[in-house]
Amino acid sequence: MRPNNKDKKGRKRRPIPRRKVCRFCADKSLKVDFRDAGSLKFFITERGKIIPRRISGNCAHHQRQVSMAIKRARQIALLPYSTSTI
Amino acid sequence: MLLREYETIYILRPDLAEEEEAKVGEKISAVLDREGAKILKHSVWGKKKLAYEINKQPKGVYVSLKYLSEPVTVKEFERNLKIFDPVLKYQTIKISDRVDVEKRLAEQEVENRAEEVIEAKRREERAARVAAEEAAAAARAEEQEKAAAAKSEENKAAEDDSISDSAGNLAGVPQGEEE
Numbered sequence: 001m002r003p004n005n006k007d008k009k010g011r012k013r014r015p016i017p018r019r020k021v022c023r024f025c026a027d028k029s030l031k032v033d034f035r036d037a038g039s040l041k042f043f044i045t046e047r048g049k050i051i052p053r054r055i056s057g058n059c060a061h062h063q064r065q066v067s068m069a070i071k072r073a074r075q076i077a078l079l080p081y082s083t084s085t086i
Numbered sequence: 087m088l089l090r091e092y093e094t095i096y097i098l099r100p101d102l103a104e105e106e107e108a109k110v111g112e113k114i115s116a117v118l119d120r121e122g123a124k125i126l127k128h129s130v131w132g133k134k135k136l137a138y139e140i141n142k143q144p145k146g147v148y149v150s151l152k153y154l155s156e157p158v159t160v161k162e163f164e165r166n167l168k169i170f171d172p173v174l175k176y177q178t179i180k181i182s183d184r185v186d187v188e189k190r191l192a193e194q195e196v197e198n199r200a201e202e203v204i205e206a207k208r209r210e211e212r213a214a215r216v217a218a219e220e221a222a223a224a225a226r227a228e229e230q231e232k233a234a235a236a237k238s239e240e241n242k243a244a245e246d247d248s249i250s251d252s253a254g255n256l257a258g259v260p261q262g263e264e265e
Binding site for chain 1 (some may be wrong): 095097134136137146150175179
């Protein structure tokens with residue numbers, strides 16, 4: 001039998017998401033820097049897209065900084081705009 | 087006096103010789119000097135792989151320039167970079183508005199000096215490591231020589247019949263294409 005993930009009225013129940021903590025807020029010594037492509041890789045998908053806030057868990061302030069840094073890094077060829085299809 | 091602080095990163099072609107690279111760097115810095123900008127720092131990051139090809143080049147030499155200047159200067163500077171042939175790409179970023187020149191220059195002086203100390207230390211460590219490696223390599227070579235000498239005597243008798251197919255195995259394995 002499949003696990004019952006519907007409530008009494010038959011609506012799909014979503015799992016309660018665990019609140020993630022923004023890593024930049026948690027560790028004040030971390031800085032967002034567009035020159036540091038290695039640590040920005042954390043916030044892009046394999047295809048080179050920016051990972052949304054709801055998944056990365058960044059706060060609004062730091063997500064803005066991260067996305068800005070990624071865009072700058074792309075411009076100077078430190079990060080790809082997109083990677084070719086596999 | 088208040089100016090703005092900018093950072094320009096430019097990428098040079100990877101096929102330049104080292105002296106040429108230095109010459110190009112000087113030429114570019116000279117443009118800034120002429121326009122009356124105060125250069126804070128000139129640092130070469132070295133040859134890096136580009137995330138995507140620029141002018142069919144897979145690699146490039148990254149150079150970063152930090153300076154204080156008026157906004158107009160940046161425009162003129164970028165115009166020069168655009169004309170300049172060995173420059174593949176450039177990007178200017180405003181780091182801060184309204185910087186007190188004297189104060190910032192003094193700050194940078196301190197920073198540069200601190201970095202020099204670190205750099206010197208690193209160089210020393212590297213030299214020590216290289217020396218150690220060389221000593222190890224020499225020791226290893228000596229050992230190998232000894233072993234080889236011992237072996238060659240052993241093998242002399244068996245060599246005659248095993249010499250035939252050693253050449254066939256040397257062909258390189260073709261590398262799979264990147265996906």
